[in-house]
Amino acid sequence: MSTGTTKLDVVVSDVVPVNELVTRFHFRRRDGQLLPTFSGGAHVVVEMRDGERTRLNPYSLMGSPLDTREYTISVRRDDVGRGGSLFMHRHVRPGMEMVISYPVNLFSLDLRARKHLMLAGGIGITPFMAQTAQLAAEGGNFELHYTCRTASLGTYADVLKDRYDRRVRLYHDDRDERIELDRLLSSQPLGTHLYVCGPSGMIGWVRDRAAALGWPTETVHFEHFAAPQPGAPFDVTLAVSGKTIRVGEQQSLLEAIEAAGVDPPYLCRGGVCGQCETNVIAHDGKFIHNDHWLSEEEHRCGKKIMPCVSRFEGRSLVLER
Amino acid sequence: MAAKSIISRPVYGTLSPQPGKHHLFVADAEGALAITDLAAKAPDGFFADAHIIFIPGNDSKHVAALEALKPAQFYQGPSFASALPRLKQTLANAHMGLHLYLAGTEGLIGQAMQAALEAGIDHTSIQTEHRGSLARRIQCVHCKGITENVTTQPATCSHCGLLLLVRDHYSRRLAAFQGVCINAEDRSEIPPTEEIFR
Numbered sequence: 001m002s003t004g005t006t007k008l009d010v011v012v013s014d015v016v017p018v019n020e021l022v023t024r025f026h027f028r029r030r031d032g033q034l035l036p037t038f039s040g041g042a043h044v045v046v047e048m049r050d051g052e053r054t055r056l057n058p059y060s061l062m063g064s065p066l067d068t069r070e071y072t073i074s075v076r077r078d079d080v081g082r083g084g085s086l087f088m089h090r091h092v093r094p095g096m097e098m099v100i101s102y103p104v105n106l107f108s109l110d111l112r113a114r115k116h117l118m119l120a121g122g123i124g125i126t127p128f129m130a131q132t133a134q135l136a137a138e139g140g141n142f143e144l145h146y147t148c149r150t151a152s153l154g155t156y157a158d159v160l161k162d163r164y165d166r167r168v169r170l171y172h173d174d175r176d177e178r179i180e181l182d183r184l185l186s187s188q189p190l191g192t193h194l195y196v197c198g199p200s201g202m203i204g205w206v207r208d209r210a211a212a213l214g215w216p217t218e219t220v221h222f223e224h225f226a227a228p229q230p231g232a233p234f235d236v237t238l239a240v241s242g243k244t245i246r247v248g249e250q251q252s253l254l255e256a257i258e259a260a261g262v263d264p265p266y267l268c269r270g271g272v273c274g275q276c277e278t279n280v281i282a283h284d285g286k287f288i289h290n291d292h293w294l295s296e297e298e299h300r301c302g303k304k305i306m307p308c309v310s311r312f313e314g315r316s317l318v319l320e321r
Numbered sequence: 322m323a324a325k326s327i328i329s330r331p332v333y334g335t336l337s338p339q340p341g342k343h344h345l346f347v348a349d350a351e352g353a354l355a356i357t358d359l360a361a362k363a364p365d366g367f368f369a370d371a372h373i374i375f376i377p378g379n380d381s382k383h384v385a386a387l388e389a390l391k392p393a394q395f396y397q398g399p400s401f402a403s404a405l406p407r408l409k410q411t412l413a414n415a416h417m418g419l420h421l422y423l424a425g426t427e428g429l430i431g432q433a434m435q436a437a438l439e440a441g442i443d444h445t446s447i448q449t450e451h452r453g454s455l456a457r458r459i460q461c462v463h464c465k466g467i468t469e470n471v472t473t474q475p476a477t478c479s480h481c482g483l484l485l486l487v488r489d490h491y492s493r494r495l496a497a498f499q500g501v502c503i504n505a506e507d508r509s510e511i512p513p514t515e516e517i518f519r
Binding site: 112113114185186187188189190191192211212213214215216217218219 | 339340341342343412413415416417418419420440441442443445446
């Protein structure tokens with residue numbers, strides 16, 4: 001059993017198409033009990049049993065944290081991804097029994113903030129659905145700026161406008177509407193915290209501008225799940241368990257380790273939480289680090305790897321697993 | 322520079338110019354030297370967005386050096402208490418992008434930080450540099466009274482008169498070190514007094 005990933009037996013209680021790319025899934029406990037409490041920004045890891053293959057993908061909980069009768073996630077279909085979102089869209093139906101992890105929050109609100117400034121891009125809106133519900137219920141001060149490609153792809157834009165009116169500002173790429181980021185960041189009262197979730201380019205842009213404009217790093221929060229990138233297959237020796245495994249092109253190193261029956265700890269499966277950090281015993285080749293956990297120094301020195309998102313190219317790799 | 326003894330004991334650094342739109346300095350006495358040292362490392366035009374609140378103390382020997390930096394605003398006051406309304410007003414009207422720099426005695430750094438925390442600034446994003454006196458501001462844990470400028474160990478509570486052991490245990494919320502009765506078992510036992518926080 002992996003750290004913090006106690007499992008929940010759930011049943012799919014509803015499947016709702018939201019727009020041409022996004023579908024919402026509702027889960028309830030099979031035993032009829034309430035689900036565990038969570039806070040806005042939390043995610044669950046959904047187990048997808050697809051024939052021989054098991055996929056474990058993290059999705060933000062988007063329902064109100066005040067209602068734990070069900071959990072809801074919204075999944076954007078990615079036709080060129082690794083297949084998790086396609087599995088959800090094509091195979092998951094109401095009544096299906098599934099297993100999900102307990103919720104884990106790596107993108108929580110800092111409730112000491114005087115004001116919460118939220119920036120969402122595309123499907124990055126989902127954690128903010130839960131966070132705004134949480135803040136609205138306790139009279140919290142927030143403002144949400146949401147960019148989407150077109151109005152029809154502005155997932156939940158109408159719901160948010162309806163709920164929060166002028167606290168939500170929408171920007172449509174096809175109408176050339178852009179966040180005036182510098183002005184927005186410079187006009188926030190002292191004690192504001194900034195939250196950003198969206199494509200990695202947007203996260204990088206917002207973090208860079210915030211730093212340049214003098215926002216302390218502890219006031220800038222970002223959700224940066226990187227899906228594992230495919231790559232050339234490579235072989236790995238697991239020294240502790242005495243196994244040699246092959247990591248397939250579409251498989252992550254963590255998935256390959258799990259498929260070999262070794263169970264390393266994990267939480268986010270997206271290179272941010274640090275749980276699956278693994279020591280490298282020996283290597284002859286080049287690491288492809290894709291995580292946001294290890295420092296640049298650690299990336300350079302070749303003694304650690306985050307198997308959830310990072311890969312390897314070269315002759316041999318021996319890990320302490 | 323004070324050594325770290327227990328986890329709450331504040332540790333101070335060296336002021337350095339931070340990126341940001343506005344720079345607010347609060348300093349007393351020799352704290353001015355930390356600001357002039359920072360100025361030597363600061364980019365051109367840095368003080369055009371700066372506001373300095375300075376408590377010179379007994380003499381005004383550092384005032385001219387600070388004025389020579391040509392900050393956008395310069396204020397000098399007779400005591401921290403008299404400058405506090407100005408500091409609070411400045412923080413209340415400030416925006417994100419303001420950086421706070423505190424330099425001088427522990428009492429000044431602690432009390433200015435207390436005002437900043439109330440305004441929503443995280444203590445980890447405040448630049449601090451200790452200069453000058455090691456005198457402490459302490460709170461008597463028995464009567465809750467605050468005694469300023471404590472230089473001795475033990476010290477007498479200026480409110481209830483108990484003889485207090487001055488601990489390194491520090492409260493950011495109160496901006497004070499903790500003072501605990503040193504002879505609670507037998508009040509006639511009077512340990513020798515040493516001046517150690519000069």
